[in-house]
Amino acid sequence: MTDPRVGDMDPESFRRWGGEVVEWIAEYMESRESLPVLSRSRPGDLRALLPEHPPEEGEDPSVWLEDFRSQILPGITHWNHPGFLAYFAISGSGPGVLGEMLAAALNVNGMLWRTSPAATELEEHVVGWLAELLGLPASTFGVIQDTASSSSFAALAAARHQAFPRVREEGLAGAGPGRIYASEEAHSSIEKAVIALGFGQAGLTRIPVDAQFRMRPDALAEAMAEDEARGVRPVAVVATLGTTSTTSLDPLTDLLPIARRHGAWVHVDGAYGGAAAVLPELRHHFAGWDEADSIVVNPHKWLFTPVDCSVLFTRRREVLRESLSLVPEYLRSREEDVTTSLMDYGLPLGRRFRALKLWFVLRYFGARGIRERIAHHIELGQRFGRLVDDAPDWVRVAPVPFSTVVFRWKPGEGEWSGQDLDQMNLRIMEAVNARGQLFLSHTRLAGRTCIRVSVGNLETRWSHLETCWTQLQEEVARVEAEFSPAP
Numbered sequence: 001m002t003d004p005r006v007g008d009m010d011p012e013s014f015r016r017w018g019g020e021v022v023e024w025i026a027e028y029m030e031s032r033e034s035l036p037v038l039s040r041s042r043p044g045d046l047r048a049l050l051p052e053h054p055p056e057e058g059e060d061p062s063v064w065l066e067d068f069r070s071q072i073l074p075g076i077t078h079w080n081h082p083g084f085l086a087y088f089a090i091s092g093s094g095p096g097v098l099g100e101m102l103a104a105a106l107n108v109n110g111m112l113w114r115t116s117p118a119a120t121e122l123e124e125h126v127v128g129w130l131a132e133l134l135g136l137p138a139s140t141f142g143v144i145q146d147t148a149s150s151s152s153f154a155a156l157a158a159a160r161h162q163a164f165p166r167v168r169e170e171g172l173a174g175a176g177p178g179r180i181y182a183s184e185e186a187h188s189s190i191e192k193a194v195i196a197l198g199f200g201q202a203g204l205t206r207i208p209v210d211a212q213f214r215m216r217p218d219a220l221a222e223a224m225a226e227d228e229a230r231g232v233r234p235v236a237v238v239a240t241l242g243t244t245s246t247t248s249l250d251p252l253t254d255l256l257p258i259a260r261r262h263g264a265w266v267h268v269d270g271a272y273g274g275a276a277a278v279l280p281e282l283r284h285h286f287a288g289w290d291e292a293d294s295i296v297v298n299p300h301k302w303l304f305t306p307v308d309c310s311v312l313f314t315r316r317r318e319v320l321r322e323s324l325s326l327v328p329e330y331l332r333s334r335e336e337d338v339t340t341s342l343m344d345y346g347l348p349l350g351r352r353f354r355a356l357k358l359w360f361v362l363r364y365f366g367a368r369g370i371r372e373r374i375a376h377h378i379e380l381g382q383r384f385g386r387l388v389d390d391a392p393d394w395v396r397v398a399p400v401p402f403s404t405v406v407f408r409w410k411p412g413e414g415e416w417s418g419q420d421l422d423q424m425n426l427r428i429m430e431a432v433n434a435r436g437q438l439f440l441s442h443t444r445l446a447g448r449t450c451i452r453v454s455v456g457n458l459e460t461r462w463s464h465l466e467t468c469w470t471q472l473q474e475e476v477a478r479v480e481a482e483f484s485p486a487p
């Protein structure tokens with residue numbers, strides 16, 4: 001007699017439904033281009049379809065898998081679509097998806113070595129591979145976090161610990177004021193980390209950028225010197241290599257000596273741009289990063305690994321550990337002195353087996369395959385940049401070091417104000433997005449609204465960018481004809 005109170009989905013059912021799911025994924029990969037890349041869902045659409053209460057009795061997988069198709073899919077914006085050119089375009093590649101499936105099946109929580117020795121050792125090893133691919137010493141210590149936000153938080157926690165060694169015990173109340181420095185273009189995750197670490201928003205100084213959106217070393221030097229003279233402790237300088245709006249690169253080799261002069265930790269945010277360091281010909285953009293105290297690179301952005309996977313590298317492993325490690329008796333183990341406890345290097349205790357998917361991705365594509373794909377994306381982005389440059393009524397607003405192009409429709413003639421043009425650029429972009437084949441996003445630079453095209457999906461081809469350009473021109477004509485400025 002089977003006891004109904006015991007047991008999971010039986011293996012036979014799992015085989016059947018698992019087979020169907022894998023089949024669905026393969027078909028999705030084949031046909032995703034026919035789906036609108038930006039979801040057409042309106043707020044509340046899905047909630048209106050969902051029953052108010054959970055089912056009292058279990059339901060057959062056929063029922064909920066059908067609901068997945070009919071109810072969930074329409075509310076999906078397809079990040080894995082070749083027409084996805086918004087934010088930073090990404091790929092959850094086939095080998096990465098397989099890694100996710102196996103990690104879910106094993107359901108490992110890799111907080112300590114003994115809670116799955118392979119999870120710890122594979123992570124230690126595979127981040128070493130990644131370091132090598134990026135031109136960093138293969139011995140660089142790295143740890144996988146969920147996102148760059150968590151990686152930068154951990155890095156800045158270490159920086160805080162370096163600046164205020166009693167902070168663990170006493171907090172910041174009795175310490176003098178501390179400052180973190182990042183450019184005006186640095187990602188909001190840095191500001192969030194500064195808030196969460198108790199410095200307050202006032203604890204972050206946003207350093208002005210030059211005409212190419214790079215942190216100005218002279219302004220950094222001035223701000224740090226002034227602060228130090230007032231008794232403010234410089235805690236960290238965050239240099240971004242590949243900013244979110246334009247992928248600009250802060251001049252790290254100029255910033256490093258300034259930060260060092262004031263004893264500040266140097267953290268490099270290469271969440272997106274760091275992936276480009278796989279190309280030896282682009283390593284000049286990353287000069288000096290091996291001297292930084294910490295670096296974040298997200299394989300889930302431009303290294304074909306499904307969300308989530310962010311690697312925090314640090315040359316200051318011990319400081320990071322001292323800043324965040326807390327080991328209660330129930331987490332002690334015999335082998336703790338001779339193994340790595342990955343829980344010691346971040347905020348969460350529990351940690352997914354993310355190294356598996358990264359390992360699969362690196363093994364499937366190989367170093368050469370990854371270099372070729374990144375180089376191809378850069379080629380596509382730069383070719384698109386040239387289209388913009390050659391068009392009389394468009395301006396490219398920032399350099400294109402990688403595969404992201406930022407531009408704006410700005411006709412030489414016409415009675416439009418800057419604000420009208422902001423509105424019109426947004427409308428042009430929204431109109432392209434509404435067509436369904438492409439998804440673009442926008443940003444604001446030097447007070448003006450700009451459109452961004454970012455290439456990062458493995459299936460994106462030149463034809464998608466040609467379509468993008470054609471649709472933009474068509475929508476310009478329509479918006480121009482229909483636009484009337486706000487009174």
Ligand SMILES: Cc1ncc(COP(=O)(O)O)c(C=O)c1O
Nearest residue numbers: 147148149187189242243244271
């Ligand atoms: C430069 C940069 N840093 C950090 C982040 C935050 O990434 P995550 O979503 O992994 O926290 C982003 C996101 O786009 C980014 O562009």
